[in-house]
Amino acid sequence: MxxxxxxxxxxxxxxxxxxxxxxxxxxxxxxxxxxxxxxxxxxxxxxxxxxxxxxxxxxxxxxxxxxxxxxxxxxxxxxxxxxxxxxxxxxxxTTEAPAAYALTSTIKRLLDHLTESGLFSAKDLDSMWHTLSTLDDVLRNTDAKHSPYLVELLANRENLCKETLTELRTKLDRLAKPLRDVHEKLISILRSMSLANTKAKFSTTEVQKLQNQLKDIDASRVNGNFVSVEGNVLEGSEEVADLVRRCLLWSDTVLERKGAIPDSFKSQYDKLVGIRNDLEKLSITQAWSLRETDLYDYQRELDKIDESRVDGNFLDDEGKPAELYVQRTLLYLIRRSYGYIYYLMISSEPVSEALLPYYNQLQTLKRCLVEVKNSGGVSSARDLYPYSMKLNSIDNLRVDGKFVVGGDLPEGQGAVNELLAECFDLAYELRVAAEDNVAQSD
Known part of the structure; x- marks a missing residue:
């Protein structure tokens, strides 16, 4: 590189x-x-x-x-x-040690950014803690064929991430329970404003609505404090009040600048918006269009931009640091993009891309059959013909109970076969229920 x-x-x-x-x-x-x-x-x-x-x-x-x-x-x-x-x-x-390497890299990046900004929610931390706990099981049960060097490296990285997570959790734990929901709401509003600030077409109305929500939260304070029903000042009131102030200042800045980025940082901004938009599209269509290796190029590009900062600041071609508005806007785009990469990685199915077309079709079929069942079933077995034909066409692709692609047996046979069996079971239940209804009406 x-x-x-x-x-x-x-x-x-x-x-x-x-x-x-x-x-x-x-x-x-x-x-x-x-x-x-x-x-x-x-x-x-x-x-x-x-x-x-x-x-x-x-x-x-x-x-x-x-x-x-x-x-x-x-x-x-x-x-x-x-x-x-x-x-x-x-x-x-996806459940073997090597697969965890890229995931720990992304989690580490996200945690570094959350620590730097001090702006994070309990949901952010809970998701990463759950993912790291899953990696715990992977490393404990790792096959002897995997390098002890790699396993030790992953264990060290995982422990480092857990230490950072624990520190961040401690900061949220200092807030009184009633204030945690307020804090969560403020983080959500702040991110929504940053999203609006980076859209192709800036919407003043959208940001003003978010600003009004901030003003409502601000107005709920009593003598400048967040208080309990009994009138006592809640623990963490000062910290949350400071967050409200920061959010209101940001909303004023966003409304004033309306997404305008100076020419000296426009190329970096456009590149980051492009990466964010590409990853956003992938997050919507990932089941059908994502090859996980595609994330490598995005991650490398983001790493390069992130690591180009000097003392945390972005510099223009003349070495001058970005003003606060530009700094926050660029950092938001980097963090958002890493967030999408994290989501796409944890959404990766334990199925080879060679079997993904069948797996995705079966998932869609299962959702349809479950929906039909929940809405009262079918009036006759004939209504199930389209589902049965599709299931049989996929079933007929198997050779001795396995899916063969190009002479190979791709990974994920068990997952696809299990899903196929679930779909057949659902179709059978619906057919039996329909036949019983017809018999009773006769």
Whole structure:
């Protein structure tokens, strides 16, 4: 990747490993870009094993050595693990250790931003805590075939994320229970204003409505404090009052600027809006259009922009820092984009992309059948013909009970077969109920 500022390794052995990893990374990038065929498990596993072999050699070279600053080898190795992690998701191995690498990277980024801004909700933290708890199980039950180096690396990253989460949770726990809902509402309003501020067409009315909600919350204070029903000042009142003040100031700024970004930061802004919009579309259509490896390019671009900040500030071409309005707007877009990447990763199904078309069709069929059942069923078995025909067409694709694609047996056979069986069961229940109704009417 673009790492000219990162020094080359001095050790000859490390240089050789670097060359090997660059070749593997390039192979992974070519495989990622090839849309003419599905990604096969055996291709991914071959490249994974090659990376692990290089890691073993690296550990031998660095054994007992004093920890040094990162060199280009570390960066390329990180790129390899990041790509492999997304490949594991793409082939449906979402519950194996390598798949967790990209997810922990994204969670770490999100937590760093939440810590920096101090603006987060309980929902943000609960979701990430749940995800990390799931990764706990993955690492505990990891197969011996996975590198101990990778497992240890993931465990350390997970613990680091949990420590940060605990610190952030402690800050929210200081708020009295009645104020937690107010705090949650304020964070939601703040994000809605930032969204309105970055839309292609700025809506003054939309922001004014949000500002009015803020004013209502502000007006609920008594002598400047948030109080209980008994009239006692609630714990955390000062902190939430300060958040109200910050939100009101932001609403004034947004209404004044109306989404106008100075030319010196327009290219960065346009690039971030483009990334955010692409990821937003993927979050809506991900079941049908997402190949998890596509997230690599977005993540790298975001990392590059995020890491270009100096002392937390964005700089223009002349090295001048962005004003507060521009700073907050750009940071919002970065955080929102990382949020979409996180959502897309945790939504990844344990099914290879080769089987996803069948899996997605069956999920749609299941939703339709459940809806039919909940709305009272069908009047006759004939009404189920379209569903039965589709189910049978998918069932007929199996060979000895398995879905074969291009001579391969893609990952996720169990998940697709289980879903197929559920759909057949639902269709059978509906047919029996319809036949019983006809018999009773006769």
């Amino acid at each position: 673009e790492t000219p500022a990162i020094p080359l390794p001095k050790d000859e052995g490390e240089r050789e490993i670097l060359d090997n990893l660059v070749a593997i990374r390039d192979h992974l990038l070519l495989l990622k870009r090839d849309r003419t065929k599905y990604i096969r498990t055996q291709d991914v596993m071959l490249l994974y094993e090659q990376v692990i072999d290089q890691v073993k050699k690296l550990n031998e070279i660095r054994k007992g050595a004093v920890t040094k600053a990162e060199n280009r080898l570390d960066k390329v190795l990180e790129s390899c693990f990041q790509l492999l992690s997304l490949f594991f998701m793409t082939i449906g191995r």
